[in-house]
Amino acid sequence: MAETSIRFGILGCAGIAWKVSRAITFSPNSTLYAVGSRSLDKAEKFAADNGFPPTAKFYDSYEAVHDDPEVDAVYVPLPTSLHVKWAVLAAEKKKHLLLEKPVSLNVAEFDQIIEACEANGVQFMDGTMWMHHPRTAKMKEFLSDSQCFGQLETIHSIFTFSGDEDFLKNDIRVKPDLDGLGALGDLGWYCIRAILWAVDYELPKTVTSLRGAILNEAGVILACGSSLQWEDGKTVTFHCSFLSNLTMDLTLVGTKGTVHVHDFVNPCDEKTSLFSTASKTGFTDFATGWDPLPSKSVVATDLLPQDACMVKEVSRLVESIKEGGSKPESMWPSISRKTQLVLDAVKESIEKGFEPVQVGG
Structure with missing residues (x-):
C-alpha cells in the first residue's frame, strides 16, 4: 500500500524554515502544501526560493494556513514568544504540530500547548533533528x-x-x-x-x-x-x-x-x-x-x-492517526516537557x- 502524503503548512519564513522545507521535499510521505507569512509577496518568494511545488498555496497570514482544510500538519518556526499562541491555535484547528525548539518560554506555556494537542487528538513533535x-x-x-x-x-x-x-x-x-x-x-x-x-x-x-x-x-x-x-x-x-x-x-x-x-x-x-x-x-x-x-x-x-528523517517520522505518526485510527504518540511531548x-x-x-x-x- 502506498504511503499517504502528509500535507504540511509552514508558518513564517524564518531561516530554519528553509531547512525543514527541504526536509519535507526529501521525505517520501510528506508534501509542501502551503506557506503563510505576514506578507503575500514574502510567502511567494519563500516558496519560489525553496522548491515548493507549483500546486503550493501562499497566504498572507498564519490564520489562513490553519484555516485551510487540506493542511494536515503545520511546522512552526516562529520566535519562542509566539509559540503558545500559534501552536494552541493549530491544535484547535486539528492540525498536527511540528514545533521548533525551544518549545516555549517555560513549562507552564508548554502545558497549554500539550493540553490543546491532547484535547484535539493531534500529534506533537519538537524540531530536535539529531534525535532522528x-x-x-x-x-x-x-x-x-x-x-x-x-x-x-x-x-x-x-x-x-x-x-x-x-x-x-x-x-x-x-x-x-x-x-x-x-x-x-x-x-x-x-x-x-x-x-x-x-x-x-x-x-x-x-x-x-x-x-x-x-x-x-x-x-x-x-x-x-x-x-x-x-x-x-x-x-x-x-x-x-x-x-x-x-x-x-x-x-x-x-x-x-x-x-x-x-x-x-x-x-x-x-x-x-x-x-x-x-x-x-x-x-x-x-x-x-x-x-x-x-x-x-x-x-x-x-x-x-536527519531533518528529513524527522519529517518522515512525524508524517508516519500523523498517517497512522488519520488512516489507522491510532492515538498520538505520547513519547514526544513527554520528552519535550522534561527538556x-x-x-x-x-x-x-x-x-x-x-x-x-x-x-x-
Whole structure:
C-alpha cells in the first residue's frame, strides 16, 4: 500500500524554515502544501526560493494556513514568544504540530500547548533533528551494551558558536521579547536533550548553574553552563554559548567504555557521520599509548538527512492517526516537557545567584 502524503503548512519564513522545507521535499510521505507569512509577496518568494511545488498555496497570514482544510500538519518556526499562541491555535484547528525548539518560554506555556494537542487528538513533535539521525540509534546500542560500556557515570555536552556583532545586536535570539531564553534556549536545549536521552529521560534531582554566565544588556543569556545531579550521585555538565567557536561535543563515560561525538547536533557531513567508542581501555607499558585504541563508527545517511528523517517520522505518526485510527504518540511531548523542565531550572538557578534548584515534575 502506498504511503499517504502528509500535507504540511509552514508558518513564517524564518531561516530554519528553509531547512525543514527541504526536509519535507526529501521525505517520501510528506508534501509542501502551503506557506503563510505576514506578507503575500514574502510567502511567494519563500516558496519560489525553496522548491515548493507549483500546486503550493501562499497566504498572507498564519490564520489562513490553519484555516485551510487540506493542511494536515503545520511546522512552526516562529520566535519562542509566539509559540503558545500559534501552536494552541493549530491544535484547535486539528492540525498536527511540528514545533521548533525551544518549545516555549517555560513549562507552564508548554502545558497549554500539550493540553490543546491532547484535547484535539493531534500529534506533537519538537524540531530536535539529531534525535532522528541513524547515528543516534547506533550510539544508543553501544550505551546499552553492559559488557562494552557498563554503567553510565558522567556526561559532558557542549554546543557553542561565535555570533558576529550584527547577530549579538539584532538576531531574534538575543531579543527578550522574541526569544528571551537566548543561548540557553537555542543551544542549551540540545545539550539538555542529549543528557536526558543518555539517561533514558530520568529527570535530575537538582540543577546548579555554573558561575560566569554572560547576559547582554537586556538580560538575555549569551553563555552559560550548568551541572545536573541525580539521586544516585551521578553528576553531568553542559555549556552553551553564542561567544565561542563552533563546537558540538558530546562525551558519555561509563564504567567500561566511552563515547565521543564531535558534531552531535548537526553532522559535519550530511551523508556520512562519525562517532568514536572506547571499551576497557588502558595504558600500554610505561604509558606510551592506549590499548586498545578507540574505534570509529561510520554511519551513512545517503537516503535521507536527519531533518528529513524527522519529517518522515512525524508524517508516519500523523498517517497512522488519520488512516489507522491510532492515538498520538505520547513519547514526544513527554520528552519535550522534561527538556523544558530542566531548562527552566537552569534559568532559575542563574536568576537565584547560581543556587541549586529542584527540578519540577
